[in-house]
Amino acid sequence: MESLEDVVNLLRHRRRHDLARLLSQSTVEFFEIDEASIIPTGMTVVIGKADICAPISDYDLLRSLSKQDNHHILEAVQEIWPYEEREGGMAINQIGYRLDQSSLRDESYNADALIQQLDRLRNTMISVSTGGPRIDEVNAEYKEVYNQLTEELETWGLQNPIPYTDLWDWYGKWSGGDLPSYQSRREYIRDLCAPLEKRLREGPSSRGAEVFSEPTGWHRVDRTLGEVRTQLEASSTAEQFQTVGLLCRETLISLAQTVFDPDQHPPIDQVEASDTDAKRMLERYLAREVAGRSNATARKHARVSLNLANELQHKRTATFRDAALCAEATASVVNIIAILSGIRDPQGTEVI
Numbered sequence: 001m002e003s004l005e006d007v008v009n010l011l012r013h014r015r016r017h018d019l020a021r022l023l024s025q026s027t028v029e030f031f032e033i034d035e036a037s038i039i040p041t042g043m044t045v046v047i048g049k050a051d052i053c054a055p056i057s058d059y060d061l062l063r064s065l066s067k068q069d070n071h072h073i074l075e076a077v078q079e080i081w082p083y084e085e086r087e088g089g090m091a092i093n094q095i096g097y098r099l100d101q102s103s104l105r106d107e108s109y110n111a112d113a114l115i116q117q118l119d120r121l122r123n124t125m126i127s128v129s130t131g132g133p134r135i136d137e138v139n140a141e142y143k144e145v146y147n148q149l150t151e152e153l154e155t156w157g158l159q160n161p162i163p164y165t166d167l168w169d170w171y172g173k174w175s176g177g178d179l180p181s182y183q184s185r186r187e188y189i190r191d192l193c194a195p196l197e198k199r200l201r202e203g204p205s206s207r208g209a210e211v212f213s214e215p216t217g218w219h220r221v222d223r224t225l226g227e228v229r230t231q232l233e234a235s236s237t238a239e240q241f242q243t244v245g246l247l248c249r250e251t252l253i254s255l256a257q258t259v260f261d262p263d264q265h266p267p268i269d270q271v272e273a274s275d276t277d278a279k280r281m282l283e284r285y286l287a288r289e290v291a292g293r294s295n296a297t298a299r300k301h302a303r304v305s306l307n308l309a310n311e312l313q314h315k316r317t318a319t320f321r322d323a324a325l326c327a328e329a330t331a332s333v334v335n336i337i338a339i340l341s342g343i344r345d346p347q348g349t350e351v352i
Contacts, residue, residue: 001053027100128170161193162192232244232320238315245326265284305332308325
């Protein structure tokens with residue numbers, strides 16, 4: 001096994017931070033798959049495959065990458081490990097993904113202890129921000145528990161969702177005006193911690209079933225939707241959750257630009273749609289493709305999803321719940337449009 005650190009750095013240099021994040025905890029192993037002659041020299045080159053071993057937290061996302069994104073990764077691997085013109089050299093022309101089995105170890109062994117630590121942090125944050133003890137009285141214990149929890153989570157490939165390493169940092173957040181009431185502070189902290197607690201209670205294999213797990217083949221749509229999932233998993237602050245909304249909006253714009261044809265989808269309100277007006281483009285598309293009163297629900301679904309994305313961008317107290325709802329609605333719209341356009345059949349297989 002070899003480190004992918006150089007590949008990750010190269011992808012960051014190329015501004016593919018989404019792919020770099022997905023590969024940051026993976027390793028790679030090379031396998032010979034064939035031999036071929038190099039023309040005209042007659043030298044024999046070994047054709048190889050780069051097998052990327054990924055933890056459970058990244059494995060599903062890597063497998064769902066578009067062909068274009070996989071090609072970007074392959075190009076980076078080829079640049080870091082180029083073929084050397086000598087006997088025994090290997091030319092990498094394929095990549096694949098496999099699950100790091102060590103990431104599947106029984107997490108229930110320490111789950112209860114970690115949940116207790118998370119509860120201590122959560123309760124302390126709520127207490128000091130709702131008229132409880134003074135920060136100086138409990139800050140040392142808070143920082144000790146915080147560091148212990150963060151270190152243990154990292155060994156499992158998980159991230160501490162609480163961004164406040166010190167209670168004075170938390171004070172700066174709640175006293176800034178975004179969380180004016182005791183109730184708003186309680187809800188903010190609970191939403192911050194809820195995804196990790198759910199993850200710990202359910203274990204590594206409890207992932208929701210997806211009707212369509214394969215990419216659509218619309219590369220810009222697939223890439224941006226992949227970034228939505230990556231950003232959602234990595235987010236822990238309101239600003240980061242707002243970014244999920246921005247990416248959802250960009251996904252829907254790319255989707256609308258892909259399927260909308262101004263000649264086939266005439267205006268419904270005598271207003272022309274701009275190149276970034278996803279709402280009008282999708283409404284015009286749906287009005288033609290799923291016309292009639294019986295299809296009003298499908299049209300309304302796309303409209304509501306775009307509204308969710310727009311609202312989230314400007315919500316200064318955005319939470320995981322807000323971002324997750326927006327991401328789920330956006331993915332649903334992508335699949336609805338893919339079905340209507342003929343990209344997917346009812347069994348979830350591509351038909352083009």
